[in-house]
Each structure stands twice: as structure tokens, then as C-alpha cells.
Amino acid sequence: MPPEESAVVNDYDLLAESYTAMSDTEIQNAYYERPAVLALAGDVAGRRILDAGCGAGPLTVSLRERGAEVSGFDLSSSMLEIARQRLGPDVDLRVADVAEPLPYADNAFDDVVASLVLHYLEDWGPTLGEFHRVLKPGGRLIVVVDHPYAIHMLQRQAGQETDYSATYEWTETWEIDGRTMPMSFWNRPLHAMTDAFTAGGFRISVLSEPKPVPEAEALFPEDYRMLCVSPSCLFFVLQAE
Known part of the structure; x- marks a missing residue:
């Protein structure tokens, strides 16, 4: 019997x-992406932080x-249910779409974290505008995206005639x-990312x-060696101007 298949794209x-x-246990999220985000965030005690596309909330838990x-917030209500079990009823978790206006007040947060979220969007402009709006002046936006050249090479290796x-x-x-x-997902070159950040006021x-x-290294020796020489993500810290 063939595996069950969903006709809906990105059905989390x-x-x-x-x-x-x-994602709680494999190298890409648990030993690479999330530790790097936390290191970039530094001392977050007392800071108001919005986890955009928080999913089941592992990063939200660590920040708290x-x-x-x-x-x-996340588009998937099922992922948010898991996050609520982890975080309890006192944490503000909402179903919302990162591509739409966000249900938060202006200047509400010291930091916004958008880790592996923007690659679902063709147009970053409206979303970056919303992140800028909900951040306090001088607030930080921490972004993780797929490394554009890594995706480009994967597509080429798969026989796709992609243009970096x-x-x-x-x-x-x-x-x-x-x-x-x-x-x-959507892939874009590094210069398109930096242009979008600048246009968004960052x-x-x-x-x-x-x-x-x-x-x-001991848990995933082959994957560890690969990520050490061929990074799969880019990490940004952006300042709202």
C-alpha cells in the first residue's frame, strides 16, 4: 500500500x-539552526520577543x-497546539499568516525572530514591513534562511537549470x-535578500x-562534517532604523 499523500502543499x-x-532531535534544527539563533540573540532577559512562524515552539521555549x-504565531493550528502544551496558557500564541498584516500593536517588541520562515514567500516586502512596524525603534530582527547557493547547487545536482x-x-x-x-519554497540570491532588508528599513x-x-559531531558525524564545510543556512541580525 503506498504511503498516504497530501494534495495540500506545506500542510504542517x-x-x-x-x-x-x-525537528526536536535531528541535526539541522536541534544542533545547528536553534543554537545559532540563541547565540546571536545573546542575553534576552526582560526583552519582549515575537517568534514568527514559531511552529511547535522549541525556540520560543528556549527564549523564555x-x-x-x-x-x-504560526499558520498551523496543530503546531500551535503542541506549542501551547509546551508553553502553557499564559503565553500569547496566535494563528496568523506571515504573509498578511500581523495582529500586534506598533512598537510592541524588542526582537522579532523569523527562523526558516521567509523562504515560503515570493515577496518579502509586506512581511518585512510588518516586522518593522511591530518592532520598537532600534529593535532587532533575527532571520534564518536557506543558504541560496546551497539550494542553487541542490537544484543543479537534481538536473534543474536554475539561475542563481x-x-x-x-x-x-x-x-x-x-x-x-x-x-x-522560494529561493533568491543574497543580493536580493540584502536589498529587501534595506528597503524594509533594516x-x-x-x-x-x-x-x-x-x-x-558524535551524534551525526557525516552530517556534521558536511555542515562544517557546506553551510545550509544564512543567519542575519538586522537593526530597525
């Missing part, structure tokens, strides 16, 4: 429990453990716990290509 409601279990006052200088949609099929799911203060945390 269907994948919520399986995706959460995977470090003393931040956290809020989060273009902004284009790409798709792949995820297989998790016997389910197959079509997933769609100044780049950090551009980082970190390595996984050292303890990942």
Missing part, C-alpha cells in the same frame, strides 16, 4: 506531530527559559512517518554562517 497541520519529533517575554541570480520557486517531497507531502549588523554545535 497534517505533519505536526511527526515533524515536531523529527533565558528570561524573555515571548509571543508567537533569479528568484524562483522550488519544490520537493518530504516523507515522514509513511506520509508524503509536497513542499514548496540595517544588517551581523551576517553569519555558523557551524553546528560540537556535540553534534
Whole structure:
């Protein structure tokens, strides 16, 4: 019997429990992306932080453990249910679409974290405008995106005639716990990212290509070596001007 397949693209409601279990333990999220975000955020005690596209809330939990006052939103209500179980009823978690106007007041946050979120959007302009609006003057936007050249090379290796200088949609099929799911993302060159940040009223203060945390080497030796020489993500800290 073939695996169950969803006709809906990027259906995290269907994948919520399986995706959460995977991302809690595998190298890409648990030992690479999240530790790097927390290192870039630094001392967050007392800061109001919005976790944009928070999913099941692992990063939100870590930020709160470090003393931040956290809020989060996600398009997937099923992912948010898991986040609520982790964070409890006192944390402001909302169903919202990162591509639409956000349900928060102006100047509400010291920091916005958008980790592996913007790659779902063809046009970053409205979303960056909303992030700028909800940030206090001088607030920080911490962004993690797929490394554009890594995606470009993956597509070329798969036989796709992609142009690194273009902004284009790409798709792949995820297989998790016997389910197959079509997933769609947008890739854009580095200069298009930096142009969008500048147009959105942000100044780049950090551009980082970190390595996984050292303890990942014993757990995932092959993946660890690969990420050390071929980063899969870019990390930005942006200042709202």
C-alpha cells in the first residue's frame, strides 16, 4: 500500500506531530539552526520577543527559559497546539499568516525572530514591513534562511537549470512517518535578500554562517562534517532604523 499523500502543499497541520519529533532531535534544527539563533540573540532577559512562524515552539521555549517575554504565531493550528502544551496558557500564541498584516500593536517588541520562515514567500516586502512596524525603534530582527547557493547547487545536482541570480520557486517531497507531502519554497540570491532588508528599513549588523554545535559531531558525524564545510543556512541580525 503506498504511503498516504497530501494534495495540500506545506500542510504542517497534517505533519505536526511527526515533524515536531523529527525537528526536536535531528541535526539541522536541534544542533545547528536553534543554537545559532540563541547565540546571536545573546542575553534576552526582560526583552519582549515575537517568534514568527514559531511552529511547535522549541525556540520560543528556549527564549523564555533565558528570561524573555515571548509571543508567537504560526499558520498551523496543530503546531500551535503542541506549542501551547509546551508553553502553557499564559503565553500569547496566535494563528496568523506571515504573509498578511500581523495582529500586534506598533512598537510592541524588542526582537522579532523569523527562523526558516521567509523562504515560503515570493515577496518579502509586506512581511518585512510588518516586522518593522511591530518592532520598537532600534529593535532587532533575527532571520534564518536557506543558504541560496546551497539550494542553487541542490537544484543543479537534481538536473534543474536554475539561475542563481533569479528568484524562483522550488519544490520537493518530504516523507515522514509513511506520509508524503509536497513542499514548496522560494529561493533568491543574497543580493536580493540584502536589498529587501534595506528597503524594509533594516540595517544588517551581523551576517553569519555558523557551524553546528560540537556535540553534534558524535551524534551525526557525516552530517556534521558536511555542515562544517557546506553551510545550509544564512543567519542575519538586522537593526530597525
